[in-house]
Amino acid sequence: MLGKTANGLFWMYRSLERAENTARLIETGQRIALTRLELGDSEWRSVLESAGSLGHFEAVHDELTKGAAIDWLLRDRDNPSSVLSSIETARQNARLVRTALTHEVWEATNAAYMSARELLARKVVERDLPGVLGAMRQSASLVRGMTHGTMLRNDIYNFARLGTFIERADNTARILDVKYYVLLPSASAVGTSLDNVQWETILRSVSARGGFRMEYGAGAGSREIAHFLILDKRMPRSLAFCLRKIRDNLGYLNNGQMRPGPAQNKALHIERTYLSHDIDAVFDYGLHEYIQTVLGLLAGLSGQIETDFRFYE
Amino acid sequence: MRLTIRHETRYQFETPVKYGLQQLRKTPKSSHQQTVLSWRTEVTGGQREVSFEDHHNNTVELISFEREAEELVIVSEGEVEVRDNHGIVGPHRGAAPLWLFQQATPRTESGPGVRSILRDTPDEEPLQHLHALAGVIRNAVAFEVGASDPDWSAEEAIAAGKGVCQDHTHIFLSCARALGYPARYVSGYLMLNHRTAQDAMHAWAEAHVDGLGWVGFDVANGISPDTRYVRVATGLDYAEAAPVIGTRIGGMGETLSVAIDVVQQ
Amino acid sequence: MTRGIEQRVRAINAFLHDIYHRQEIIKAGRIPKEMIARNEAFEPRMIGVSPPGGIYTHIVGIDLVRTGPDDFFVLEDNARTPSGVSYMLENRETMLQMFPELFSQNRVKGVQNYPTDLRRSLSACAPDATGGRPVVAVLTPGIYNSAYYEHAFLADQMGVELVEGHDLRIVDGRVAMRTTRGYTPIDVLYRRVDDAFLDPLNFNPESQLGVPGIMDVYRAGGITIANAPGTGIADDKAIYSYMPEIVEFYTGERPLLRNVPTWRCSEPDQLAYVLDNLEELVVKEVHGSGGYGMLIGPTATKKDIAAFRRKLKARPANYIAQPTLSLSTVPIFARQGLTPRHVDLRPFVLVSPGSINVTAGGLTRVALKKGSLVVNSSQGGGTKDTWVVED
Structure with a gap:
């Protein structure tokens, strides 16, 4: 396929994943704000940071209020990563690569776009927020479902998956980056408790609260959460899971070659060096430094994919 | 007269060229007036993509830059034997019809400047008329190196009152065509009397006269081409006969240096 | 009609070859x-x-009109970039889905093979030097072009890549x-x-849509461009007026399809006639397309006619004139019920070495405005599925 087409697929699926993740961040922020009164509007600062959007927000707004933060993340077109902007970008890219998609995937993407344009046409009042966010997440998962259900497992599918997992890994790493301090051993109180509000925030951000409790039980603490998000291969949003998928898809794209390509090597390097040990090794390295390093390597990996497959030139 | 010619064009860039093409018209051909004994064009920093004959029967080569090239050097060299034919090139040949050469191009439109020159030119037998035209142009537009812009049209050069051989040739073409003569631009080499090194090719005009065929006119030097002139390429104006035309992505900070040697053996 | 179209397309290709070589017709x-x-x-x-193959126009649209049960005229030749074939295909698809019973009752010749035929026809025009299965691609100006849908549709249906200028480079002497x-x-x-935007190295240097150097590879025989550069001259309405001579000159036969009588305003006596009869004539720009820049005398206002008169006097060679034909109508279903509208028909023709393939169908274009004679889609015209029925 054309390098331009691979580029379109990669970014279509990155944008869809971003829309979903941003909706989830807003949902989490809202939930915490409503149930944990002691936090006030300060939690929204962390949410903006996790979305990688704090600097841009502060450049455009004088005051950080809940309403402004939600609107910025949800529907502001000046924010290229808002839910609305991301869905529009996804749909624009889908249009460009339309002939590479099945009819069902295109229809689902277009439907997500039309729904977003309608529901986010005006500022969303608090009462409607859960419904709107739910609808956004549902539209996005419909696209994912159609992708899984109808797309042939060829290069087209592989680029779609790469886009999804690069974005997802980046998202999980960012959430960890913002909240790393609450997971440090020194910061955890003696006698672990899942009532720790910040742990709850992290787990909700990755839709993992129920799953975690089920797997790790009531006595789990910061060490287990860190492991869950970074190393647990069964957790679909963990760094290890994402890198495994990225590595697999690059392998399929490299099919027939004797040696791994440069992007593949980068993915293998991240897996082997940073995701193949236990959580204590991560804490020994220094959690904050670890996450910073991985974020940098992920960005490098994304750039290498663009080069290897001639997205531009 | 036998002439040995070496023509080097060197492009240097501050940032590497990501992708670029150069279209060359640097290969002279044998004819009644000249025999090309040997000729070769070598390219360093690029590769030859294709080669063909264009609608003016010029040999055209397309060169692409090497990836990340910071320098491209094109060297053409060879030996040409030139015979004197009093500037007469001969009957019209080739696929392009004569009427094509009667048409003005954007650079050779006739306006007030051209009309003024034509008024000053005495009407005579065609050959004398055209020679007289060349004389009027030479008087009206002084030869001055560096005086003009390479993008100038004939009218702009007349208005400025100065120019280089390219401008003189464009003016001649505008005037000749306005009189109804088919006319064309010639790019080639001229052996100078007092030195062998030059930094540009030479340009002159050819007009088609019934009964004689194409005849050459070098406005700046006031003569028809003799054994010191080597024809390389022709066209309706500079744009179609230029030795090198290019396009590229990347390659900021271009420096171009041209070194030409025309030596009599 | 098929034979007439084939004859005309053959003549057009021969004409193009001639004017770009010896120009015998002028001599x-x-x-x-x-x-x-x-x-x-x-x-x-x-x-x-x-x-390659001596073919200039690989895809042609010959626009026909009808003034009586057996009276057909060629309205226009479209040899440059005839468009609308995607409508033809989509219309048939829609009809097949909505009224399948009609197709059981009538033996309608199929058009759905067009994309396959197009691909085969284009592949047959590949330069000799390239072996194996020729690689075909569609070059589009991009998503902001009004016909983008058709470009993407055809590429998809043919199973070939849809490319833009910046996807292409000259590598090893090939595009x-x-x-x-x-x-x-x-x-x-x-x-x-369009030609002007095809190659910024050889044509308009401002173009962002084309491929620098493609004309060089083309002239060196390394690629087939369909339709070839320079075919627009056959679309020229002044050349149209010479088509009967052109058909006769290159085929040695009398034209099977008639031309609409045409006055060339470049000729003084014809210009005089046109100026005298502006209210009754249809006047068109020689290089126009899309139905723009036209004057339809009978329905124009005095002001329009006066303005057009000035334009004609200023640049007479830019115009031709034709009598207003009473074009046939077909019914459309409007809000008020069935009502007649004027139509024309554009059959599509695929040309490859040794084969001229006239699609058994085509695009019927409808002037949606009541009484209007302007059928072009760019001016709000509609289209109809068109059947060639086997007896």
Whole structure:
């Protein structure tokens, strides 16, 4: 396929994943704000940071209020990563690569776009927020479902998956980056408790609260959460899971070659060096430094994919 | 007269060229007036993509830059034997019809400047008329190196009152065509009397006269081409006969240096 | 009609070959040299070039109108970039889904094979030097072009890549497209970009839509461009007026299809007639398309006519005039019920070495405005599915 087409697929699926993740961040922020009164509007600062959007927000707004933060993340077109902007970008890219998609995937993407344009046409009042966010997440998962259900497992599918997992890994790493301090051993109180509000925030951000409790039980603490998000291969949003998928898809794209390509090597390097040990090794390295390093390597990996497959030139 | 010619064009860039093409018209051909004994064009920093004959029967080569090239050097060299034919090139040949050469191009439109020159030119037998035209142009537009812009049209050069051989040739073409003569631009080499090194090719005009065929006119030097002139390429104006035309992505900070040697053996 | 169309398409290709080579038709005095010499659509860079298979127009649309049960005229020749074939295909698809019973009751010749035929026809025009299965691609100006849907549709239906200028480069003497696995050379490029924008190195240097150097590869025989550069001259309405002579000159036969009588305003006595009868005539720009820049005398206001008169006097060679034909109508279903509208028919013709394939169908274009004679889609015209029924 054309390098331009691979580029379109990669970014279509990155944008869809971003829309979903941003909706989830807003949902989490809202939930915490409503149930944990002691936090006030300060939690929204962390949410903006996790979305990688704090600097841009502060450049455009004088005051950080809940309403402004939600609107910025949800529907502001000046924010290229808002839910609305991301869905529009996804749909624009889908249009460009339309002939590479099945009819069902295109229809689902277009439907997500039309729904977003309608529901986010005006500022969303608090009462409607859960419904709107739910609808956004549902539209996005419909696209994912159609992708899984109808797309042939060829290069087209592989680029779609790469886009999804690069974005997802980046998202999980960012959430960890913002909240790393609450997971440090020194910061955890003696006698672990899942009532720790910040742990709850992290787990909700990755839709993992129920799953975690089920797997790790009531006595789990910061060490287990860190492991869950970074190393647990069964957790679909963990760094290890994402890198495994990225590595697999690059392998399929490299099919027939004797040696791994440069992007593949980068993915293998991240897996082997940073995701193949236990959580204590991560804490020994220094959690904050670890996450910073991985974020940098992920960005490098994304750039290498663009080069290897001639997205531009 | 036998002439040995070496023509080097060197492009240097501050940032590497990501992708670029150069279209060359640097290969002279044998004819009644000249025999090309040997000729070769070598390219360093690029590769030859294709080669063909264009609608003016010029040999055209397309060169692409090497990836990340910071320098491209094109060297053409060879030996040409030139015979004197009093500037007469001969009957019209080739696929392009004569009427094509009667048409003005954007650079050779006739306006007030051209009309003024034509008024000053005495009407005579065609050959004398055209020679007289060349004389009027030479008087009206002084030869001055560096005086003009390479993008100038004939009218702009007349208005400025100065120019280089390219401008003189464009003016001649505008005037000749306005009189109804088919006319064309010639790019080639001229052996100078007092030195062998030059930094540009030479340009002159050819007009088609019934009964004689194409005849050459070098406005700046006031003569028809003799054994010191080597024809390389022709066209309706500079744009179609230029030795090198290019396009590229990347390659900021271009420096171009041209070194030409025309030596009599 | 098929035979007439084939004859005309053959003549058009022969004409194009001739004017870009020896120009025998001009030497024989059958058309004045000014028709070519002053023609903006004449492309000097094509002089002496021999396209693969000698074919200039790989895809042609011959627009026909009907003034009586057996009276047909050729309204226009579209040899440059005839469009609308995607409508033809989508209309048939829609009809098949909505009224399948009609197709059981009537033996309608199929048109759905067009994309396959197109691909086969284009592949057959690949340059000799390229072996194996020729690589075909469609060049589009991009998503902001009004016909983008058709470009994408055809590429998809043919199973070939849809490329834009910046996807292409000159690599190893070929025009190649940037794929995820490297640069793949293209053998046949079906281009929907106009000549002027096709190659910034050889044509308009401002163009962002084209491929620098493609004309060089073309002239060196390394790619087939469909339709060839310089074919626009056959669309010229002044050349149209000479088509009967052109058909006769190159085929030795009388034209089977009639031309609409045409006055060439470049000729003083014809211009005089036109100016005298402006209220009854249809006047068109020689290089126009899309139905723009036209005057329809009978329905124009006095002001429009006066303005057009000025334009005619200023640039007479830019115009031709034709009588207003009483075009046939077909019913459409409007809000008020069935009502007649004027139509024309554009059959599509695929040309490859040794084969001229007239699609058994075509695009019927409808002037949606009551009484209007302007059918072009760019001006709000509609379309109809068109049946060629087997007896």
